[in-house]
Amino acid sequence: MNRAIPLTESIHWVGANDRETELFENLWPLPHGVSYNAYLIEDQRTALVDAVKGPFLSEFLDRVRERLHGGRRLDYLIINHMEPDHSGSLRYLLHLFPDLILVGNAKTMDLLKGFYNITDRTHVIQDGDGLDLGSRRLEFAFTPMVHWPETMMTFDSRDRVLFSGDAFGGFGATDLGLFDDEIDQVFFEDEILRYFSNIVGRYSPMVLKAIDKVSRWDIGIVASTHGPIWRRDPHRVIDLYARWSRHETDPSVVLAYASMYGNTYRQVEHLARALTEAKVPLKIHNLSRSHASFVIRDIWRARGLVLACPTYNMGLFPLTDNLVRMLENKQLKNRFLALLGSYGWAGGAMKTLTQFAEKSHWQLIDPVVEAKCAPAAADFENCRRLAAAITARLGI
Ligand SMILES: Cc1cc2nc3c(=O)[nH]c(=O)nc-3n(C[C@H](O)[C@H](O)[C@H](O)COP(=O)(O)O)c2cc1C
Ligand SMILES: [Fe+2]
Numbered sequence: 555m556n557r558a559i560p561l562t563e564s565i566h567w568v569g570a571n572d573r574e575t576e577l578f579e580n581l582w583p584l585p586h587g588v589s590y591n592a593y594l595i596e597d598q599r600t601a602l603v604d605a606v607k608g609p610f611l612s613e614f615l616d617r618v619r620e621r622l623h624g625g626r627r628l629d630y631l632i633i634n635h636m637e638p639d640h641s642g643s644l645r646y647l648l649h650l651f652p653d654l655i656l657v658g659n660a661k662t663m664d665l666l667k668g669f670y671n672i673t674d675r676t677h678v679i680q681d682g683d684g685l686d687l688g689s690r691r692l693e694f695a696f697t698p699m700v701h702w703p704e705t706m707m708t709f710d711s712r713d714r715v716l717f718s719g720d721a722f723g724g725f726g727a728t729d730l731g732l733f734d735d736e737i738d739q740v741f742f743e744d745e746i747l748r749y750f751s752n753i754v755g756r757y758s759p760m761v762l763k764a765i766d767k768v769s770r771w772d773i774g775i776v777a778s779t780h781g782p783i784w785r786r787d788p789h790r791v792i793d794l795y796a797r798w799s800r801h802e803t804d805p806s807v808v809l810a811y812a813s814m815y816g817n818t819y820r821q822v823e824h825l826a827r828a829l830t831e832a833k834v835p836l837k838i839h840n841l842s843r844s845h846a847s848f849v850i851r852d853i854w855r856a857r858g859l860v861l862a863c864p865t866y867n868m869g870l871f872p873l874t875d876n877l878v879r880m881l882e883n884k885q886l887k888n889r890f891l892a893l894l895g896s897y898g899w900a901g902g903a904m905k906t907l908t909q910f911a912e913k914s915h916w917q918l919i920d921p922v923v924e925a926k927c928a929p930a931a932a933d934f935e936n937c938r939r940l941a942a943a944i945t946a947r948l949g950i
């Protein structure tokens with residue numbers, strides 16, 4: 555039974571949970587699913603805030619119809635974000651609700667035309683405008699590039715609900731708990747960070763601007779488009795997003811390695827042992843097993859990254875290459891990098907990784923450790939020296 559779930563007396567969650575889609579954006583694994591959150595506000599006039607991905611229209615409509623019984627009309631759809639995971643069902647909504655008006659900004663309208671060829675039944679608002687629903691006023695704040703150009707946030711000034719779009723969202727279906735007082739916070743923090751770091755993190759400066767902009771509102775509930783709704787402690791998720799956007803890190807290290815035949819791995823194991831003995835908090839990922847989204851999540855928390863990679867066709871092992879390109883795209887700051895590898899004849903991997911450190915303005919930790927074929931005693935000794943340098947850099 556697809557029931558609407560109340561946030562307040564007059565605002566309901568009418569979204570959908572998706573445990574079918576394998577990859578979000580056909581790229582990011584969803585082992586615990588994802589939710590597309592949409593909200594219905596019932597006042598003298600009715601307004602939906604965002605909608606759902608196309609294939610989830612029926613669940614969403616069940617919930618909307620449960621509330622709008624007796625032929626009650628739907629007046630507005632506020633479009634905080636035009637990405638198809640929220641707008642995919644738009645054309646059908648216009649058919650089903652003949653009075654419906656789409657509310658957005660000029661950039662929303664451009665994308666509405668581009669994706670759906672919709673040019674009428676729209677209401678264009680400016681930054682700072684409001685919309686009167688009867689007993690309450692919705693207020694709009696443009697938050698461009700979090701993470702699309704048209705993104706904005708909507709605040710219900712009566713019930714003090716911030717509809718924040720993708721900002722403050724996360725992976726993980728909300729059948730595991732819709733509200734912050736119902737969820738396993740540790741589990742969801744991981745999934746929220748995985749969403750932040752992979753989807754939004756590149757736009758950290760814009761996230762900080764958006765947080766600054768909405769701080770003028772007295773927020774009682776944070777209701778984003780993915781993941782839990784924050785009603786017990788709404789500022790917790792805002793603070794998490796702010797911390798991650800400022801690139802604040804823990805004194806810890808991620809060791810992301812690839813190894814075809816174990817020559818690199820044996821050095822990884824040696825380095826990991828030395829780091830553990832020095833009490834350095836450590837996460838290890840085998841890039842042949844961990845999807846980059848999980849590795850990037852962990853790197854976002856950690857001050858240091860060790861990339862361990864054999865030379866492959868004169869350059870990087872392909873999965874390390876993939877991770878490095880993704881990291882370049884995410885524009886992480888304030889990290890240090892340590893390098894480890896193995897080569898058979900001429901090498902090449904360490905050169906590419908050194909260039910990556912320079913390009914990213916990450917500090918490269920000495921020594922770069924690289925074995926010719928199988929590691930020898932001198933290489934293991936270098937692993938110990940590297941562990942000592944990392945430990946010193948972390949101030950542990
Ligand atoms: C498919 C393949 C391509 C390789 N390409 C190079 C290369 O271009 N230059 C080089 O010096 N070694 C190359 N090697 C040798 C490896 O870098 C070397 O065997 C290394 O010890 C492998 O480390 P691993 O056991 O951690 O995978 C290649 C090995 C393989 C299997
Ligand atoms: Fe989005």
Ligand SMILES: [Fe+2]
Nearest residue numbers: 637639720779
């Ligand atoms: Fe989204």
